[in-house]
Amino acid sequence: MHFLATSIESLGAKLAGWFTVGYALFAFLGRAALLLLEPSTWNRATFDVVIKQVYFTAVQILPVFLAYVLVISWLIITIILSTARDFGLTEFASEMAIRVLVLELLPFLTALFIALRSGSAINTEVALMQVNNELDALVHCKVPPMQFEFMPRLVGGVVSVVTLAGLAGLLALIVGYLAIYGVGTAGFEPYTRTVSNIINFNIMAGLIAKCALFGLAVTLIPVTAGLETPKKLFMVPVSVLRGMMRVFFAIVTIEVVSLALKYI
Amino acid sequence: MNKLHFKVGLFAVASLLLGGAFLVYLLHARGFFEGTFQLQFAASSADNVAPGIPVAFSGIEIGRVTSLGLNDEGGIIIHARFLQRNAKWLKESSTFTLDKPIVGGAKIRVDTPDLNAPALPDNSTVLLLTSDISSELPALVERVKAILDNVEHLTRKDGEINTTLANVQTVTGRMTGEYGMLESILGSPEKARAVTDSLEQTRALIIKLDGLALKMDGMASKADTWLFAEDGVAAQTRESLAQVRLMLNDAQASLQKADAMMANAVDISANVKEGTQDIAALRAEIDDAVRKANALINEINKKWPFKRDPEVKLP
């Protein structure tokens, strides 16, 4: 009996904890969104910080990222093509490759890439700011950190994931064309038809929305996880650990929900 | 000049340009810059038809089904949209057939035998044929061919029957009893009866094949109304029917030949002992051919709607 009571209690505590985390997350998102709507936010300084964030999140890693996309698209397209050939389903291969890569795998990998690189960095930085009292100092100066510390990171994350996933998708389309039809314009017509079959404007809007959610998840969650850190230096790694776990679950959830919406 | 800003600016410009180029490409691919060409299909059934299934000319997709619905008379109307550049494949002589392969999605096949025929006007209504028959014909032809081969194999010049007959001819001696010579060849009245039974079966089969051939003739003559199309489709279907009929006739002829030879064999005075093995083998083969031919006839009768009213009402 006692065992049952304790397990129910621990379950309740866990649920309450999740609720608190979720509430903090969405309240923070709401504040950031409200700030975005204020015209006074959009001054040159905020814009500069956003640009800096985009630079660190997207531009800095562009060569490495594109090389990685090139390799992974080439591999996956080749595997799909040769498998399809073995089973005599060549006509479905290009469609399958585009669907798998452009719509699902590359956005997912982009989100993971940004999460590992920028998400963890953001989480650590915010946790350190919190532990070092830097945020308190900003509060004392009546300078709201949201505008130049957090909101630009969210915007930068969204912009970066959307553009990087878009560029990766374009690169994969080109790689796919080269893998299937080789160099030359002979396959342009059939390839165009395949692309148009797969990508209509609903799919396009869904893809952009998904990437935007990915971008939000890989920045918003680390920021809020960092803000939760107790003011003890040894809690910083714990905060990063928790934040990254949540980011991972959020990315997988977004992917699963988008798949469910698309195919069910 | 701020290097960081320059890089981000370059990134933004490049991304926007690429994104814009892709958007234009997508609009082009989806035919946004071109006029579209509409067709309505009148069909007897909307089975396997759904919005989005492709309309293909020579295996290349040229359009898609956009919607389907019923008209006031309860007929089925299927709307399809084509790009203007693909309209040139649609002629007045074109036929439209709904294909449902075993693997993969359904599609509407366009056959245009004469590309110089007058173009189909926009928004016109054409008939959509279902390919039940057309798709089963090739399979059927294959099976008839197989049986024919079998029969031919039986009756080939140096085949078993001829050898057997040669053997039989050397058999001497007068046979008595109900089954005459056969009884003595086979050693018992039961075995002899079996051989004559197969002969009976062969004859019955020949009669059935005759009936079927008659039905086929009837069907071929009806194909015009049945498929209610101009020469294009009907010709194809009729050809296939004629082919099947030809083969059945062949099979019939071969079996008749076998029958005649067997009948001869019965009458011939022959060397009893040497013929025994050959005649047993022959019997088995004839039985097999008869069984297969019978199954084929049943199949044809089952699949082809000889009794149903084959005419399709136009919506």
Add this chain to the structure above:
Amino acid sequence: MADAIAALADDVARVSLDLPLRANLSALDNIALIPLYQRHFDAAESARQAQTMLDELGHAEIALLRDSDMTPAQRFVTKLARACMLKRPRLVIDRPGAMLYDVPYPAFIAHLASQAAISGTWEIYDFSWNQALYQA
């Protein structure tokens, strides 16, 4: 004592060990945050105001240093400049000994105070056993 200081009213600008600089911004940017985000000046004007403040305190050379590159005295000057930039009626220096451990700090603060053309009073909260230092 720390609690008492933390509970001070909003019209007090504090210089304290508990209120560090933003670690990834230069001294100039740290000071410029206030005109930039509180008073909505543009970036160039904010930077100019911050630079002027450092000039007045006689430490223009530290403008581009970050927190980790500064000596304790430079760090203190930056914090002081930030506090002055707040333009609040009272300025409280909380336990300067904790921040200025590399210089004789009462004299250092007096020297800064004499240079800055800042209105209002500077209050120094320090431990009573350090009182002798100020009387020298």
